[in-house]
Amino acid sequence: MKRLLTLTLCITAALKGFTQAPTAGQTYSFSVADCINYAFEHKDSVINAGLDVKSADYKVKETIGQGLPQINGSASFQDYLKVPTTLLPGEFFGAPAGTFIPVKFGVKYQSNLGVSATQLLFDPSYIVGLQGRKTYKELYNRAYTRSKIDAQVNVTKAYYQVLVSNEQIKLLDANIAQLKQQVDQTTAQNKQGFVEKIDVDRIAVQYNNLVTTRENTIRLLALNYQLLKFQIGMPIEYNLILKENLSDVNINGDVAETVTDTTFYRRRIEYGLTETNLQLSRYDLKRIKGQFLPTLSANASYANSYQNNSFGSLYSTSFPSSYIGLTLNVPIFSGFQRTNRVKQYAITVQKNENSLNGLKNALNLQASQAKIVYFNGLQSLNNQKRNQELAREVLRVSKIKYQQGVGSSIEVTQAQTSLEDADNKYVQSLYDALVSKVDLDRAYGKIQ
Structure with missing residues (x-):
């Protein structure tokens, strides 16, 4: 049994050393804010949205050029x-x-x-085009902001996933350490004839399962690091070190002030984008109406x-x-084409107005849902913390009873299983609470 345990520990140590070995390429040590800023500069979706802003600026200049002399x-x-x-x-x-x-x-x-x-x-159409150039640029600026918000949310969640995985490994290490001590004690007691061989085997099975769980978690941690690199636009072969830990995350910050804000929807980038689309559709309607007016140009040769x-x-x-x-x-008669075109654009304006009203209701519903999920997540997290402490205390008492001969090894095994289950639920509740806080901040327009 000792040889088996020693071999298992050697394999685990080797796997840990392999996983933590620095990868080829550059090394970065980032906080959450550092990751977000890196994503703003390297994430392809954000970069493309920034290029769209530049393209919109050139489009506006093209429109202005239509009113300059054409030679x-x-x-x-x-x-x-x-x-x-x-x-x-x-x-x-x-x-x-x-x-x-x-x-x-x-x-x-x-x-x-x-x-x-x-x-x-x-030319009325040209005049309307000049009037709408600011709104047109605003549309792409807001689309750029939305891509940055999406990147910030995804990066933050990926960062928290790595922190939670690290926390899970710490809990597994603590459980493995105390279970290894228990295995050694039970093995020694078995040699002295105080406990049966089945007690040693039962604890050894639990220990081996826990070591396997830790190895799987380490591999998932490596995958979570790669996911974080992907979200920030960093090459996978680069080495990334996280500066922050879970103690640096404030889950309860500014919640009371956030959920009492009734005009939050105006800060949502989705609402701003829909407003801009509505304004552009109104300019389009005005432009089409201008086609009923004459156009005048000077020419020379x-x-x-x-x-x-x-x-x-x-x-x-x-x-x-x-x-x-x-x-x-001078437009005289076009077979009612212009009239029907005006009616089509008027319908588009009505549809965009309806979409804006519907979006307001949807954002309110989303915020209410995010608030409930967040408070439920906090409650579950606090409950799992208490369950974790209780399970740890039950395990401690069960071990004492077993050592004093008034308990059984089955009770210890069950208590150990309960602690592992409590740790797993705590880790899941921790991640859910962190993610729900991010979703709450986004729902109330706090992420800009």
Whole structure:
């Protein structure tokens, strides 16, 4: 039995050393805030949302550019392999009436160089586009904020998962240490004839199961570290060390003030995004209505024409032309297309208004649910703490009774099982409470 226990401890120590060995790559020591800031700079979803903000800014500049002068240059060259022929009435040249004389007009080489410009003077759609450019940029800025909030929530939960797994390993280590002592004592008592072999085997089975549980938990801890690295956008091969522990986490902070806030939904990024979409749909409706109004633009052109039968002398003589003018486009009738388009956009506005009202109710419901889950989680955590202490006390008394000969090894085994179960439930309740606190803060708009 001693050889078996020694071999088990050696394997466990080797596995622990393998798991904690530093991985290749850089090493970081992060708090929760450090992980969140790292995710803001490296998480692909956050980076892409930031690129969308830049793209929206360029889109706004593109829209503004539609109201600036539009200048274009043009150049052309023609080599008439056969100069076009035109038929003229014969009587122009003294020929009989009804006859035609073929005449070639033009030269072999022709070229034109010109520049034209247009300037928008009045366009209701352009004016509305300028009015909505701030709202358009705000939409992508809020989408960027939402991606950062999502990253912050996911990173915090992943960080807490690692802390809870570490806590679970500490509890397992404590149980393994005291159970190892109990195995040694029971083995010694068996050699002295005070206890039966079955008592030693029963405790050894429990010990081996606990060692196996610890090994599995260590592997899960390594996986949780990888999940945290994934959430912050860190390469898996990098080594990450957590600076904080569970004692640094304040589960009860600012809860009373949070749950009494009745206007929290206005801080929710989802509400802001829906508001922005509603405002943009109103601008779209206004833009479509503007299509009933005329548009006015100014235009100008200057060109040089070159013609010659000799290519070498083509550009020796130019024939310039230029003009300036105004273009007025007045919509008269479009087969009721514009009217029906206005009605469609008006319906879109109504739908977005309904969505905003529905979202307000949904956010209130979500907050109420998060509050209940949080308080239930706290109560369960406190209850599991008490159960854990009671189970530890029951185990202590059972061991004393067994050592004094007034109890059985079965009672000790059952007490040990109860303590392990209490530890597992405590760890689960601890994680649930931490996660519910994060969900509560998000539900009430405290994560920005």
